[in-house]
Amino acid sequence: MAGYAAIVKKDLMLEVRGGRITTVLVSLALLVLVVLVFAFDRAVAQGPDTAAGALWIALVFAGMLGATRVVLSEQENGCLRALLLSPLDRATIYAAKLTASFGFMVGAAIAATILAMLFFNLEFSMSLAALMLVLILGALGFSALATLLAVIAARARGGELLLPLLIVPLFVPALIAGVKASAAVLSGAALATSRDWVGILIAFDVLFVTAGYLLFEHVVGEE
Amino acid sequence: MAAPVIETHALGKTFGLTPVLRETDFRLAPGHAAVIIGGNGSGKSTLLSILCGLVSPSEGSALVFGEDTRRFSPRYRRRIGMLSHQSFLYPNLTARENLEFYARLYGVSEPRKAADAWLERIGLGESADDRVRTFSRGMEQRLTAARAMIHNPALLLLDEPFAALDSDGIARVKAMIREAADEGCTLVATAHAQLEIEGISFELYEIVRGQVVEYQEKDEARRGGRLRSLLSPRS
Numbered sequence: 001m002a003g004y005a006a007i008v009k010k011d012l013m014l015e016v017r018g019g020r021i022t023t024v025l026v027s028l029a030l031l032v033l034v035v036l037v038f039a040f041d042r043a044v045a046q047g048p049d050t051a052a053g054a055l056w057i058a059l060v061f062a063g064m065l066g067a068t069r070v071v072l073s074e075q076e077n078g079c080l081r082a083l084l085l086s087p088l089d090r091a092t093i094y095a096a097k098l099t100a101s102f103g104f105m106v107g108a109a110i111a112a113t114i115l116a117m118l119f120f121n122l123e124f125s126m127s128l129a130a131l132m133l134v135l136i137l138g139a140l141g142f143s144a145l146a147t148l149l150a151v152i153a154a155r156a157r158g159g160e161l162l163l164p165l166l167i168v169p170l171f172v173p174a175l176i177a178g179v180k181a182s183a184a185v186l187s188g189a190a191l192a193t194s195r196d197w198v199g200i201l202i203a204f205d206v207l208f209v210t211a212g213y214l215l216f217e218h219v220v221g222e223e
Numbered sequence: 224m225a226a227p228v229i230e231t232h233a234l235g236k237t238f239g240l241t242p243v244l245r246e247t248d249f250r251l252a253p254g255h256a257a258v259i260i261g262g263n264g265s266g267k268s269t270l271l272s273i274l275c276g277l278v279s280p281s282e283g284s285a286l287v288f289g290e291d292t293r294r295f296s297p298r299y300r301r302r303i304g305m306l307s308h309q310s311f312l313y314p315n316l317t318a319r320e321n322l323e324f325y326a327r328l329y330g331v332s333e334p335r336k337a338a339d340a341w342l343e344r345i346g347l348g349e350s351a352d353d354r355v356r357t358f359s360r361g362m363e364q365r366l367t368a369a370r371a372m373i374h375n376p377a378l379l380l381l382d383e384p385f386a387a388l389d390s391d392g393i394a395r396v397k398a399m400i401r402e403a404a405d406e407g408c409t410l411v412a413t414a415h416a417q418l419e420i421e422g423i424s425f426e427l428y429e430i431v432r433g434q435v436v437e438y439q440e441k442d443e444a445r446r447g448g449r450l451r452s453l454l455s456p457r458s
Contacts, residue, residue: 006327010313010320017315078309085275085305086328087297 003088007096011070012103025066025108029058030115037119048186051120055112056179059135060171062108063142064164067101071150072160080154080220090217098147098212105139122186130191131182137201138178144208145170151219174204225253226289228378228409229274235282235433236269243269245433247283253377256410256423260438261430267413268308270435271380274411275305287378301329304376306384310367314356318347318366321355322373329374341369345395361392368396372403379403381412397421 015021036054074080083093113132116122149166153159177200184194191198227250234247243266251257261267272278273285276295285292290299312321319338326334342351345365355363364387372379384400385393397420404410404423412425427438 002330003328006324010316010324013320014313014315076314078307078311079313081277081307081309082311082325083328084277085300085303086325087301087330088328089297 003086004092004096004099007083007088007093008099008103011096011100014073015100015104021066021069021104022107024069025062025104026111028062028065029108029112032058032061033112033115033119049183051116051122051186052179052182054120055116055131055135055182056138056175058112058116059105059109059138060142060168060175062112063105063139063146064167066108067105067143067146068150068153068160068163070097070101070104071147072154075154080151084220090220091213093220094147094212094216098143098209101143101147102140105143106136109135109139127185127188130185133191134178134181134185134194134198134201137198137205138174141174141201141204141208142167142171144205144212148208148212148216148219151216155220174201177201177204227251227286228253228255228288229411230286231283231435232286233283234270234273234280234285236266236273236278237281242433244273244280244430244435245282247433247435249428249435251409251411251426253409254404254407256404256412256425257428258412258414258425259428259430259435260414260416262415265430266433267430268382270430271305271307271382271411271413274378275303275380276300301374302377304371304374304379305382306368306371306380307382308386310355310363311370312355312363312366315354317352317354318342318358319351321366322369325370326373331374337373341373344399345369346391360387361389364388365392365395368399372399375406376403376408378409378411381410383413383415 033054036050036057040050071080074083084090109132113128113135117128122128146163146167149163149170152166153163156162177197181191181194181197181201184197185191229249229251231247231249234244234249235242236244247270259267259270269278273280273292274287276287276292276299279293287295288299288302290296313324316324319335319342322338322341323334326337331337339348339351342348345368347362347366350358350362355366358366368384379400381400384396388396400410401420401423404420410423410425428435429438430436
């Protein structure tokens, strides 16, 4: 547990100091939302479907660049090797990296939601709390997937370029479920009406958190 | 006789189609020190990577503390310290934060105190709160040595430990290695050629065509005696 806490604390400390991931996450979310709000017709842009779509596009793009940095930054000076040499078991390293990545994704989700409220004239209401819950479920699944695949990318030449090609197709089921549930919530419906979509998000989270926890050792195992 | 800390049987490693190590039998008793000499790409680093469990052998086996390195459990990894070509340091953390982080990873009690003690020992006490990215190569290497030893390992793997160090840095790192040896730590070092630390008598090995062999005196003669100083008895 001390090792887990040490890695999470170190990642947060590095981020507070460098601020690279937060800057990327927020600026990318801002960029996507600005482009989409001006690309759509005004009437269309006010709709919940558009807002939900824009929010998830921002989240996925921001996550792709931001969440994976938590793992890729360990490449510098061979720090990933040092973690593997340490007495921590691989699953603990995965859990720590997932926690840090998830933390940054939640930060991105909050920033994107605030920006979306401004750009799409969303009202601050209870539906936003439900929306945050949906986004957090999506962020967890995305982080679990991105952390696992980022390790593969870190070990392959040009792996960073490969990462989006690996992540996006696998994330599509959660993306569709997230957009649908978010659109329903933003249109004023209760979250219970989207229980199937939320169920898919939860199933995705369980699947990839478990897969990451079990497979990380094998993915990271041999040089 | 105590069980060897390191024991390899017909150890081999092939990357793709390229064999790097082959048929290597190597034993090292507790508290002993060995230096493995070889040129660039001879397989020295690969051997150390196998011994610390980062790389799996393609053939044969490597036992460290009696445990097969293919199935190295965390409690065995805790007993190994590795000083490699890479520093394993985070440039945006300070020297103290780096050492404290590794102390916590290895479950060292009072990590902050341990970090400060090591910083004083390596002469970086005044730079404790400076970020590592502002360090010179020599300062970084000294910190790297402290990072490798902060958990008082029972086996220290040193991959060309004095690369990029100035004379003061070499003296400090040598002192650290000597203290570790005095405390009974088993040492395996790699070097291109000479490696001499006063007070430590190294068993000499050489990698010849991927095979770790005992260094032969006739080879020394052939090489003009450049390794003679390494053969002095342990004091």
